[in-house]
Amino acid sequence: MMVPISWYLALSAVLFSIGTVGVLVRRNVIVIFMSIELMLNAVNLSFVALARQLGNVDGQVIVFFVMTVAAAEAAVGLAIIVAAFRNRPTVNADELTLLRW
Amino acid sequence: MWGEVGIAAAKSLAVLVMVLNLCVVLLWVERKGSALIQDRIGANRANVFGGILPFNLGIVNTMIADPIKMFTKEDVVPAGADRLLHFLGPFLAVFPVMVTFAAVPFGDVLLIGGREIDLQVAALDVGLLYVLAMASLAVYGVVLGGWSSNSRWALLGGIRGSAQMISYEIAMGLALIGAVMTYGTLDLQVIARAQGEYLWGVVPAWGILYQPLAFFIFLVAGIAETKRVPFDLPEGESELTSGYFTEYSGSKQATFMLGDFAEIILVSALATTLFFGAWQVPFLARDGWYFPGGTHLAMPQLAVAALQVASFIVKVLLLCCFQILVRWSLPRYRYDQLMNLGWKRLLPLSLANVVVTGAVIVLAG
Amino acid sequence: MGPLTFAVLAVLLVVSALAVVLHPNPVKGAMALVATLFVLAVVFVFLDAHMIAALQVIVYAGAIMVLFLFVIMLLSLQDDLPEGGGRVGLRTAAWIGGGALACAVAWICLRSPLGAPPEAPQGYGGVEAVARSLFTDFLLPFELTSILLLVAVIGAVVLAQRRGA
Numbered sequence: 136m137m138v139p140i141s142w143y144l145a146l147s148a149v150l151f152s153i154g155t156v157g158v159l160v161r162r163n164v165i166v167i168f169m170s171i172e173l174m175l176n177a178v179n180l181s182f183v184a185l186a187r188q189l190g191n192v193d194g195q196v197i198v199f200f201v202m203t204v205a206a207a208e209a210a211v212g213l214a215i216i217v218a219a220f221r222n223r224p225t226v227n228a229d230e231l232t233l234l235r236w
Numbered sequence: 237m238w239g240e241v242g243i244a245a246a247k248s249l250a251v252l253v254m255v256l257n258l259c260v261v262l263l264w265v266e267r268k269g270s271a272l273i274q275d276r277i278g279a280n281r282a283n284v285f286g287g288i289l290p291f292n293l294g295i296v297n298t299m300i301a302d303p304i305k306m307f308t309k310e311d312v313v314p315a316g317a318d319r320l321l322h323f324l325g326p327f328l329a330v331f332p333v334m335v336t337f338a339a340v341p342f343g344d345v346l347l348i349g350g351r352e353i354d355l356q357v358a359a360l361d362v363g364l365l366y367v368l369a370m371a372s373l374a375v376y377g378v379v380l381g382g383w384s385s386n387s388r389w390a391l392l393g394g395i396r397g398s399a400q401m402i403s404y405e406i407a408m409g410l411a412l413i414g415a416v417m418t419y420g421t422l423d424l425q426v427i428a429r430a431q432g433e434y435l436w437g438v439v440p441a442w443g444i445l446y447q448p449l450a451f452f453i454f455l456v457a458g459i460a461e462t463k464r465v466p467f468d469l470p471e472g473e474s475e476l477t478s479g480y481f482t483e484y485s486g487s488k489q490a491t492f493m494l495g496d497f498a499e500i501i502l503v504s505a506l507a508t509t510l511f512f513g514a515w516q517v518p519f520l521a522r523d524g525w526y527f528p529g530g531t532h533l534a535m536p537q538l539a540v541a542a543l544q545v546a547s548f549i550v551k552v553l554l555l556c557c558f559q560i561l562v563r564w565s566l567p568r569y570r571y572d573q574l575m576n577l578g579w580k581r582l583l584p585l586s587l588a589n590v591v592v593t594g595a596v597i598v599l600a601g
Numbered sequence: 602m603g604p605l606t607f608a609v610l611a612v613l614l615v616v617s618a619l620a621v622v623l624h625p626n627p628v629k630g631a632m633a634l635v636a637t638l639f640v641l642a643v644v645f646v647f648l649d650a651h652m653i654a655a656l657q658v659i660v661y662a663g664a665i666m667v668l669f670l671f672v673i674m675l676l677s678l679q680d681d682l683p684e685g686g687g688r689v690g691l692r693t694a695a696w697i698g699g700g701a702l703a704c705a706v707a708w709i710c711l712r713s714p715l716g717a718p719p720e721a722p723q724g725y726g727g728v729e730a731v732a733r734s735l736f737t738d739f740l741l742p743f744e745l746t747s748i749l750l751l752v753a754v755i756g757a758v759v760l761a762q763r764r765g766a
Contacts, residue, residue, distance in 0.1 A: 137718060138603070138604055138607045138717065139713075139715055139717055139718075140715055140718050141711050141713040141715055142607060142611075143644075144710035145706070145707035145710040146614065146615075148703055148706035148707045148710060149615060149703045149707060150615070150618050151702075152700070152702040152703035152706070153618045153619060153621075153622055153699070153703070154622070155699055155702065156622060156695055156696055157621065157622035159695035160695050161681075162681070163627060163678075163681050165669065165673060166621070166627060166630055169621055169630060169631065169669065170622055172634065172661075172665070173618055173621060173622075173637065176637070176661070179653075179657075180641060180644065183645055183648050183650045183653060184648060186648075186650070187721065187726075188715065188718045190718075190719060190721055190725065193734060193738070195650050195652070195653045195726060195731050195734075196731060196734050196735050196738075196739050198650075198653050199653065199656065199731070199735065200739075200742055202660050202661060203660075203746045203749070204749065205661070205665065206660060206661075206665050206753075207749050207750055208753075209665045209668060210756075210757040211756050211757050211760070213668060213669065213672045213757070214756065214757035214758075214760035214761040215760055216672065216676075217760070218761060220676055221763075226676065226678060318629075321629070321632070324632070360651070361651065361727050362651045362652055362727070362728060365652065365655035365656070365728070368659055369642075369655045369658035369659045369663065370658075372658065372659050372662070372667075373639075373658065373662065375663065375667055376632075376635065376667075376670075379670050379671075380632075383670075383674055391674070395671070395674065402664065405663075
């Protein structure tokens, strides 16, 4: 017997809000990034659950694209962090406040 | 339902026992085989109870003594090391490798008591994707092993090892795509069954006849994934002490070694399944021999199944011995040569293989 | 899957997600995220999305998180200091807001009259179904994504290079 899809949506909501709190509360830029990935994955769970409800694979194809875009974003974001780290050896978001120095 | 669960449990147990035993056998083959290649005697000093028996039990001693020695050594965690990650390292090095064996078929079917038991632990329709997924998880063992040891040799070995593994994963995956295109499916049992056809009635249509380049790329990438010579810079014995598992001792080191040998067996098993006809014995079908002249020799199904499982094990062993032979014959690649090989040579070659395979499939139907 | 399996997986997911957000050590946080992604792949398998589950492990848990770990190791990040230094009020507000968001959306979702999902069509979630949709209905986004990945690779290499020689 399968669990109602609304339970998966509720789980996705909980994961999404945990990710949001992570972005708002933590100061370490890398942890902020990981929380953003968490939010993206919560959304993936929603897509897959609703695709299953509708019996249509389009939801899964969207998940495929979300994964690809998340990979591209993680690569570029981490490269930016590495580059910023060279100038100022910190990953604390409170200290990376100047656009040029 | 409980019958199904029981059968699945029995199959998993059988596969696990087979793999673990093969690991121990390979340990002995490695020591004695390397001795043979290097013109020396090798390990022959293991004794029972300090020499009570007047004769040497030979290989049994080495096969039993080595694991016992490693498991009873003291477990040392370096000061300043992260204990949880130090503990997770060996687990993540072994678990993905062992779990992958669930997708590998080791026989055709077993017709027992009216039941048809497929000799594959998990009949996944995305079998090859599952294999690639678990291969990509194996990187974590190296990464965590290197990072958590709080030692510069380990860190260097860990970073080199993980960069090497993710580079060769790509070439391996693309080589496998060639095989997938040839057979049109990702399910390994279906691929194994498809290799029971015969070209021109006589030659068994094994994968290596369709995809020789893919086999070569897969084997090289597989040896690079297992970080064995000539790709063993992450554990370069003369340079990095032991690379990423320098700071491991006792049962954790035994676990890393177990993972190493299990990966060798895994690469051999996958190469056998995709390129050497898996469990197929030429001219043997489910109910007996069908020779090309037209003769038919009936055989009981259980005997056929046993013969097919035996042929699978023999093929896997031959490929493992080949890998051990390669290890003791070739010098080590320098790190930049290694990355050069992975990115600039194997990757374009496997892409070309995919393109050519696609063209042939479209043109020849 | 039955309610018991769902409960176990849900608890695992929430606990590892909280570990990502709360743990001061970034490496342990990254490993907690790997665990989350892996359990999520298991949930996908239960939702009959086999190919997406395999892709989740290959792409997310096997590549993106390795990249995260590399960067953390490259920057030699130590444990974060406990979040001191003011703004306690804002942080509490964030936690309360997050909790309120979770409860509100979960309540709205659970009120839905949808029951268990209908039987999935044959071949649902397999490689062929997803690939067919990807290469026919979604061909343009597919091509654009490949360009996006190329741009991202070039951008990452250029950004992370050392200036000068």
